[in-house]
Structures are given as C-alpha cells and as structure tokens.
Amino acid sequence: MEKITAAYRKINLADWKRKEHFSVYRSQMKCSFSLTTKIDIAKMLPFLKENGYKFYPVMIYLITRAVNKHEAFKMAMKEGELIVWDCVNPIYTVLHSETETFSALTALYEEDFKKFMANYNVVEERYADNLHFFPEQPPENHFNISALPWINFDSFNLHIADFTDYFAPSFTIGKYQKQADEILMPIAIQVHHAVCDGIHVAQLIATLEEYCKNIETIIKSQV
Template sequence: MEKIKSAYKKINLADWKRKEHFAVYRSQMKCGFSLTTKINIAKVLPFIKENGYKFYPVMIYLIARAVNKHDAFKMAMKEGELIVWDYVDPIYTVLHSETETFSALTAIYDKDFTRFMANYNDVGERHADNLHFFPEQPPENHFNISAIPWINFDSFNLHIADFTDYFAPSFTIGKYKKQADEILMPIAIQVHHAVCDGIHVAQLIATLEEYCENIETIIKSQV
C-alpha cells in the first residue's frame, strides 16, 4: 500500500501548559523514564483464537490505536519546532529464527482493523526473506514496539545513550502468564520526559486496558 505522508500541527510553546517542563527536560535536565506494568489480556486470547488471528499483530494494532489517541505519544521535533503528528505508524521487530536476528518493519496505521491487518500482512510478505535491520526506510511519524515472548518480566529498561529530541515512545511486551482469573502480559513503556509525564502514561495504559477488555466491540464491529 502506498504511504500517505502524515500531516502535523505545530505546538505554540508560548501558550503551551507544559512549556516550562518541556524546556527543563529537553535542555537543562535531559531525562526519560520507563514504566513496566501488566495488562489483563483474558478477553484478547479467546477472541484471537475464535477468529484465527495471530497474537502479535493484534497487540500491535491495540497499542497503536491507544498511542494514536493521545497527543503526548505523537510528538516530534521538525525543522526546529515541536509538532504533533496526525498519526504515527508502529515500527515493530520480527525475529529471523535461522539467524537469531531481527528486522524492524513498519505497517501503516489505520484505525480500521481490517485495513491495518492488510497493511501488516503486505509488509510481512514483501520482506519475509530480508534480513536487514531496516528493510525499508522507516517513516518520520513513528513509535516503536518489540516483543520478548520467551520471558515473563517484571521490569524492562532500554538504555539509550543519547535520545536528544527523540520523542517517539518505545513499547516492549513479554510472555503472558495466567494468574487467578486473569492472563497478564508485561508491557514496558519508555518515554522522553520533555513531552510525556506519568499521568500521560497512566492515561495510555487505561486506554489499552479498555481496548483489551472490549476487544470484540472495537474490532469485530469493523470486520
């Protein structure tokens, strides 16, 4: 599918309620933070099984839909100005079992689940045998997702040496585990503090939990 260039809006820093926090965490005290939590996916797994979907792309869609609902996770610097993209595409890692390496692919985000899955499948087919880190140039408007499906972790942190003005968030999901009546999937979120605070991460997590709880409503109504 042909990529349509994402539009954006500029942030008027003079009137922005977070202008002081942005300045401090961007320049004076460059800072990001990570948070790991666990999401109940007890409604997600049977829905996937009943409809013949794969777990990873469904979770990518749910995370992407949650990210695109919140401006704090769509910010970037462009031509020296702070902007908010209209939408951001997920860059996600896929494993090459024969080499134990991975590639980072990008599926065009679409709120419609059927169209998103078509985009995801198209990318996977085109780059199935490509072992490069980036089989194609990633878009400017992006965020990051990776998976460690072999480990049920309690904490995960990415140590980025220099992420100056790199505001795209990163998500890492792990092996899910049954606990009482819940099936809990660990998810680690890393953000740049210049554009994102704890309250914004909490809001995104609440959105993702809502989508996982009501997956049949938000997906099946579209297919």
C-alpha cells in the same frame, strides 16, 4: 515503502501548559523514564483463537490505536519546532529464527482493523526473507514496539545513549502468564520526559486495558 508526507500541527510553546517542563527536560536536565506494568488479556485470547487472529499483529494494532488517541505520544521535533503528528505508525520487530536476528518493519496505521491487517500482511510477505535491520526506510511519524515472547518480566529498561529530541515512545511486550482468573502480559513503556509525564502513561495504559477488554466489540464493529 513509498514516502508519504505526514500531516502535523505545530505546538505554540508560548501558550503551551507544559512549556516550562518541556524546556527543563529537553535542555537543562535531559530525562527519559520507563515504566513496566501488566495488562490482563484474559478476554482477548479466546476471541483471537476463535477467529484465527495472530496475537502479535493484533497487539500491535491495539497499542497503535491507543497511542494515536493520546497527543503526548505523537510529538516530535521538525525543522526546529515542536509538532504533533496527526497519526503515528508502529515500527515493530520481527525475529528471524534461523539467524536469531530481527528486522524492524512498519505497517501503516489504519483505525479500521481490517485495513491495518491488510497492511501488516503485505509487509510480512514482502520482507519475509529480508534479514536487514531496516528493510525499508521507516516513516518520520513513528513509534516503536518490540517483543520478548520468551520472558515474563517484571521490569524492562532500554538504555539509549543519546535521545536528544527523540520523542517517539518505545513499547516492549513480554510473555503472558496465567495468574488466578487473569492472564497478565507485561508491557514496558519508555518515554521522553520533555513531552510526557506519568499521568499521560497512566492514561494510555487505561486506554489499552479498555481495548484488550473490549476487543470483540472493537473488531466486530469494523469487519
């Protein structure tokens, strides 16, 4: 991947409404938290099947679109200062079935669905036979997505030994399952408490639920 200088905005901590919370959870009581919920994708699946779209890249697109709508999920430390990236890109895992290992790839985010899928397809083809953990250096402005398509889980937690000043959120999606009139997909979200609270996770989940429900309108308006 060609190195691209990502744009960002510095946070003025002196005037920031969360400056005390940031200080406590960054230094005094280092803390992350995770939350697992289930999202109804019943309206999404028929649309994907009808149009020949693969589930995983579309879900990556929807999660990335939701993340980029909410400032709390785009924060990082850069040169000793807290910043908000203008845009963040997904690092997502892809399984190599022959070795039962995975690679972490990045497709640069575009709000336009067709452009994002073009980026995704280029990356998929370029690294189809590359078994390295990171076939290319990921961009600074990133967050993480992984998938456990074999398990319908109720809870999932990542245990990161040292997450000091690493504010990029991590999302893990699981095997979806039919329940009454709903098709529920588990999704686990892990964040650093220095930059993100429960209310922010709730807002992001609401956005993602809206996107899954209205996917036909979102995509057909762009292609």
